[in-house]
Amino acid sequence: MRIISGKYGGRRIQPPANMPHTRPTTDIAKEGLFNILQNNIDFEEIVSLDLFGGTGCISYELASRGALDLTIVEKDPKMYEFIKKTSAMLGIENFNLIKQDVFGYINTCHNQYNFIFAGPPYALTTIDDLPRLIFQKQLLKKGGWFVLEHTPRNDYKKFDFYKTERNYGTTIFSIFIQD
Numbered sequence: 022m023r024i025i026s027g028k029y030g031g032r033r034i035q036p037p038a039n040m041p042h043t044r045p046t047t048d049i050a051k052e053g054l055f056n057i058l059q060n061n062i063d064f065e066e067i068v069s070l071d072l073f074g075g076t077g078c079i080s081y082e083l084a085s086r087g088a089l090d091l092t093i094v095e096k097d098p099k100m101y102e103f104i105k106k107t108s109a110m111l112g113i114e115n116f117n118l119i120k121q122d123v124f125g126y127i128n129t130c131h132n133q134y135n136f137i138f139a140g141p142p143y144a145l146t147t148i149d150d151l152p153r154l155i156f157q158k159q160l161l162k163k164g165g166w167f168v169l170e171h172t173p174r175n176d177y178k179k180f181d182f183y184k185t186e187r188n189y190g191t192t193i194f195s196i197f198i199q200d
Contacts, residue, residue, distance in 0.1 A: 022078055025052050026059075027085030029111055036076045037103055040185055046140055046170060050189035054168065055082060057196075058136075059185060062166065064088050067135040070160070072123045072151075077104035079138045084113045092117040092134075094126045119184040127154050133162045152180050152197055161199035169195045 024032045025048070046054075046114045058064075064086040071080045074095035084091055091113070101120045108116050119126060123139070137160060139151050148171060155167050168192070169177065171193055177183050182197040 022076060023048055024078075024081050026056060027064075027087065028115065029081065029085040032111070034076065034081065034107055036080065037099060047189070047192060050170075050192040050194070051078065052081065053187060053189055054127040054194050055086075059086070060164075062136060062153050068092075068133075068162075069138070070094070070132075070134045070135040072126070072137065073141045074104055074118075075100055075140060077107055079140065080104075080116075081107070081111065081113070083136070084108075084111070084116070088115070088136075090115050090117075092119065092132075094119045094121055094123050095114050096120060096122050114187070124150070124154070127158055127160070130158065130160060132160070133165070134160055135165045137161060137165070137167045138170075139168070143172050147177060149177075151197075152177060152182070156182055156199070158185070160195075163199055165199045167197040167199075184200070 022034045022036055024030055067088050068090040069083050071090050071093040074093035080091045080093050112146055116117045141148055151169055172191055177195040182196045184196050186193055
């Protein structure tokens with residue numbers, strides 16, 4: 022796993038072996054996503070939320086590009102500790118790591134974000150609830166982006182606020198934008 026661009030660009034991060042519930046976003050898919058984002062988002066102005074933080078790779082990329090404020094939600098103790106250790110090693114300071122179930126966090130959250138990323142386990146049976154809850158709970162600021170990583174078996178084209186998707190084989194990013 023590597024950080025593609027920015028302050029930490031080129032740095033390699035070695036995630037722990039034996040991550041039964043974590044599937045890191047591939048470098049190719051992540052690079053494709055960030056090519057889209059850099060043409061549409063001013064990273065230095067965003068407050069971000071990374072749901073199902075996993076290895077933290079999306080937030081490290083955001084931090085590397087100058088994100089103003091980062092929040093990561095990860096409930097797995099092993100991955101939580103990995104993210105904590107890696108963010109300290111990189112020297113990321115504008116960072117809030119929360120050890121909690123994502124749905125519990127969403128239901129109690131009163132913050133708003135410019136950018137939300139969710140990379141849930143592909144087998145998550147409640148994945149379709151994520152876009153509904155994000156908008157129902159008004160977690161995005163006006164013009165904010167929500168990116169949901171999923172497999173081709175999920176289709177969000179008819180969901181409210183859906184704008185487009187990008188396909189990277191078994192990884193699809195559905196993009197929703199708050200009007």
